[in-house]
Amino acid sequence: MSLLYFVLLPLLALFLMPLYRKHLHIISVMLNLTLLTLALTCTHTLPMVERVAVDLPFAITFVLERASWLLLTLFTLIMSLVSLYHLRYGNDKALFVASTMLGVGVSGLILSHDLFNIYIFFEISSISAYLLTALNQDVKAYGGAIRYMIVGAFASLFLLLGIMLIYLSIGVLDIGAIAERFGLIEPRLQFLILLSLFIGFGIKAELFGLNFWVADIYQASRSSVGSLFSALLSKSYLFVLFHLTYLLHVSPSQLFFLGLIGALTFVAAEFSAFKSHESKRIFAFSTLGQIGIITLALSYADAMLSAAALMLILTHAVAKTALFLALDLLERHFHSSHSTIFARFHAPFLMGIIALAGLSLLGIPPFAGFVAKLSILTGLASLEAYGAVALILLISLIEAAYLFRLLTGFRQGTGKERLYVAWSHKLLLGFMVLLLLGFGLMPEPLLQLCQAAAASMLGGNHVPL
Amino acid sequence: MFDAFGSSALLHQAITLLCFIIFGVALFGVLVKKNLFNIFLAFSIAEAALFLFFIGNHYAAQLQAPILFEGLSRFDPAVMVDPLPQAMILTTIVIGIAVLALALTFVIRYYKLTGHMRIDEMDELGEDR
Amino acid sequence: MFHFEATLLAHLFFGLSLLVILPLLRRRDLVLHLLLLLSLGILFYASSLATLFIGWEMMGWSSYFILASSARVATLQRYILFNLGGAFALLGAIALLYGFMGSLEYRDIDASLLPPWAMNAIALLLFVAVFVKSGIIGLHDWVVDSYSEATPLFSAILSAILSKAGIYLFIVMFMVLLKEGATEPLLFEIMAWLGVITSIVATFKAISQDEMRRLLAYSSIAQIGYIITILALMQGFALEAALYHTLIHTLIKLLLFMNIASIIAITQKERFSELGGMIYHAPVLFLLLVIGIIALAGMPLLGGFNSKFLIYTALLEEKRALLLGAVMFSSASAFLYCYKLVYGIYLGQRPQEASLHVSPKSYYLPQLLSAALLVLLALLPSLPVGYLSVIGVELGFAPLDDSNLFILQSAFGSFHGGALMGAFGVAFVALLGLLQLAHSKAKKVKDPLDISYCGEVPRSETNLHFGYGMGYELHRISFIAPLLRHHSRVLWDRLSLIASDFSALLSSLYSLSAQHVTLLALLLFTLLLLGGQ
């Protein structure tokens, strides 16, 4: 079992595309399910280290420890779900290419133990994200993609700068090696490096001050793509950002700054969504809000809070995917994503899915989102961060306001269109909600996984070199 | 600032200064130019500035190029210039070209659909669109 | 150590909710109703704060989705936001408790370890949760709208059952879990007065309503206000009084809301100004409503008096004269809306017979049962006392004396339910006989419009039902008028307006062009670079 499979298999599938160009949707499903299975089989062999060595230190190192394994499993799961969702819509070459590449990108991002590799996967995932944005091939899509590219190119400039500065200072790129030697760098240069990395990853991880492009991009792309962005892309960047943060032993004041940025992200996003009427923008803002909470929680560098944040990443990814996929169904039917469409259709099952996923998103019991939120709150409380608790609770009300405004589609009324939802989609969405419900009712196994992951994330560089 | 990088300190400082001037010019282009093509061109310039900065700072007049040929069977930092930056820059250039190509494709498509490629006239996204 | 789950409340709510659900069996949203029941079960049988919160929240959202089938969007938003606001306050309190206890299990909570500031903060947060759920004035907007816009049957559930959740929470938190906590007594004092002010204001608001269910909603708020007041005494007898009143109020509201549901089913009308004269069309319903309002007004001869008596004597025993005066004032003012309810629907002008439907028979069952219980409780006022005392004893209070079921004992006197009923019965029968035997013979008017109307002959189109506007005079009374004129809704609407202005400001950031976004990022970089060192 090699970690390279997670990168090589999708690439292989891309190279062999001409062989099965009529059945890309099936191949996509098979590929993602295979990857999911592979990820699940890794459970017992963690942590895993894989080197493709030219000569030390010139080696490409992949590391799979508890935290990255959790995310990898999540990513492959979400990719599988999304590809299963698209199964019904037949062959789509552009989608296949872009989403498979995205898979490669995000898997590589979390697996890489080498800063330059991270840069490469950063670019791969970015390019695939640009492609995904432009999938619809209309003015909005291209406009969004262009915006995205401008911002993304800017981010990669800074990331590149940071990497170059590191290499210039200490001559290594392996994360573990960097962590060991980072302290040798002159403090001012250290700060410059950290700042460049922060700008580079912060833009992509959608943190406040750097995230004003997000709503437009989500709006430009398809709803189903939104689920990939929201569940995979931003989370992988966020993971790398915090992985580096923990490894490089940043100062408490810098951690505090990250927490502040997280809180600001949360507040600004939730308030922005309050008045929005475009459902994709609303979901984008909601994603930003969750990222804000996750950032806030991770910034405490506390085992319990980090576990809670990982839990939130997981539950948010599943809930958001369900919501975006449901929205995709609506968008395909109405050719609009204005929030009024929620009041215009009649499909009890779909409404139920939206409602329950929304509840989980809000952190309302008995769904898994609640467990995450409760863990975050209790974690914050045990650190005596009562201000943060109050902030999260207060702003959650704003979140509830706009989410429940969407849910008023539950009201009976005239002028409703009956919306047909295929059985396969019902199964898929139902599975996601059941997943949320199941982990909400029995959170212990997942919590334990998250705790283990948090321990390995915070434990610093435990991979022997 | 970069004293640790060997003996060509002055050269390195000059290169660094130059690169940052170029980088600044490029950023100016990114932030001020309205034509999408110009903007992406500016990004290319910025990237080039970074490459130059990186490679330039690894240049050492007294060292050899890191090419393996007869008599030289392994990398020796004392004799050769560090080969890794070159590999990295090559990779990055490739990526940069790919991104630029994709960007220009999008710009062309966008131009065909809208008839303009000015960033200040892009108003297709936002609330109520 | 803790067996609170085996309490009256749990059984009561389950029994009654099932009762109300019975007629609903064929309804589409039965699943949601069952979910609601489940959430109540979770709430009552919880053994950790997390479970309690799960029940609390499930109750909130399942009721929201039931409500969603009939209410307006604004009402729904108000409902869920107020409820979530309360729930989040509860969550905050739970998180705070966890910060000190390190566990959410009931048995691990020891309030004596809490420093006073934390205890007070927790108490305040819990107050918010309790007050929102109980509709303390200022936080009550959602109550009225949701009661009046729910389906008639669901209004009954809302008022009879869900409105008591706040009381349950208070008892569980303050009387059980945080009993040893060093809560500032002033907080309870404020709570007591908030309760009574709520009941007074809500009573006046109830009087000035034109819609049946809005009136009853305000009445519920007022009644729960008493319970809040009495609970704030934190005494055993007060707890028993509060529980007794909870029981009585549940019965009454079930009866009244089901009665109104029947009326809505018959007439398809909701307003007093459109109703009237139903007494001769639905005499049984009228009698049931009369039982309900007499109990609601807290008069002797029906169960309503028992709990009022306990409340008053509890306040007397604590020597809270002014509080008691205010409670009694509010209680006396309640007569007005009680009468308005029965007059507006059943008395006065006759309805247009043509447009009447038949009330579903299943609606009668809960009403009859409640009415029977109310009468039974009047006769045997001490019947539930033993049951209520169990809770008190479990919490370490002295039980009430219930050796004679006919006599309701309290520290400030007792009364004999049987004697009251008997005396009234004898007097009633005797006087009725006297009236029958009188020389004068009663003659029933043939034409119901044959009323003495200053020599005029009213016609069927003459509006004789303007009595529905009773309570209008309150607008002219200087100290009541401001209460009726001002609505806390204005405050919340303004808050929402501020939020949306802020939202517009922030969301304009998210519509910036890519260049501006990069510029901002660069600025951030520069600023941090310059200032961050």
Place this chain on the structure above:
Amino acid sequence: MDEGFIPYQQSLEDEEQSIKSTQSVIEQAIAWFRAHSMFVLAYGTGCGAIEMPPTFTSRYDIERLGVVGVATPRQADILIVSGYCSPKTLKRVIRSYEQMSEPKYIIGLGSCTINGGMYWDSYNTIKKLDDFLPVDMYVNGCMPRPEALIEGFVKLQEKIRANSSEAGYIQYRTRYAHYRANQERLFGTQVQPRYEENFAGMNL
């Protein structure tokens, strides 16, 4: 017939004798109570209304006789029609009378109720109240002073105590067709609901 006070007094005494002879004790008691408690609905139709306040207040104090004013016909025993009646007013007067509980009596106050008085040639007042409602006691004069009204009450008391079958309310019941016909003639299409219909109700 003799005139003057003495023969009149004599006739009263005679009547008292006859009451005693024909009525049982209970009937006498009932009649006594009825005679000594008279609730009056004073309908100020015309200028006679001005005479009633002095009658009820300190100067003449008719409450001495047990006469009290009430506001609604339901409670009243005696209806005072104080002066001329236009048809508009008469309609209300009839309605009020019909809503009174039996036994009930009418006092016609002033000449106008007898023969139209000074309105004898008016086309918009009725001339003879008795055509429309059974008047039990006329108090003539234009206007009669309170003393006269008091005397009318005294006389009515005697009549009540006599409990004769000639009482107005019995007349109205038995000869309703006559009164109704007169009313219909006067009011035409705008006639009131029928008395019989309203009071043929069930006995509870």
Place this chain on the structure above:
Amino acid sequence: MLLLDLLLMLLIAYGFGFLYYGLYRNLSARVHGRFGPSLAQSFSDSIKLFVKEESTTFGWMFYLGPVIMASGAVLNVLFIPFLNQGESLQGLSSYGNLIVVLYLMVLGPLGNALGVGSSGNPFGVMGVTRGLTRLLALELPFYLAAIGVMIDAGSADFGIIMQAQSTQSNMFAHPLLFAAAFISFLGFMGKSPFDVVGAPQEVYSGPATEFSGKFLALLMSQSAMFSFAKLLLMVNLFWGGADHLGELVAKTFVLFVAATFIGSVYARFSTVQSVEFLIRIPTLLGIVGLALL
């Protein structure tokens, strides 16, 4: 024995009720400078109404309204002890207490209001509304006074309340409470200036509009008994009750005459005025009285 006692109480209440009612009419006539009717006039009125040939009714609720009202009055009489000692004339007071009686006082009117409402006459309802609106202000000072008395005695039981006054009656011990209760008592008696409920012309006698014959008779009788009950209540709460019947008559008489004289010289308050007056002066008196307790 108890039954005889109860009957005797009712008889006393009935007799003295009508006597006082006659007295009231007579006394106010004297104040007006008239002779007024005989003392038995009210009694005659009620008998006459009982023996009217017919009484109009609008249905069963209308029929039952006065019965409920009268039952309420009867209960009030029975649940208030006449004497502060001994076995006789205690009625059912040991089965109830002051709070019960305070609430019984409103039971009758509410029952009657149902009857009034069922007649469909708007004037009746106007009267009822006025009554209930006035009631909310009327009860407040009385309740405050009663609370003070109960807290002072430590019980709501009449016997204990009267016992507590054996040395000093509450009237002198708590003059402010007495003042509050007395003003509100004037209102309870329905005398001027608090008699806007049944304004004869303005609202056509209010609640009594449609009542005729025996119904009116029953209402009059219960009103007489109810007045006596109210007098009793005041005597028991503030004057320490009565040792024997003579003292009872004397005390109630004094109280009654005071109320009558005040009623005879005051003009009527409108509903709003009476509410505002009652909420201001007597309520403040009551609050101050409670604060001084």
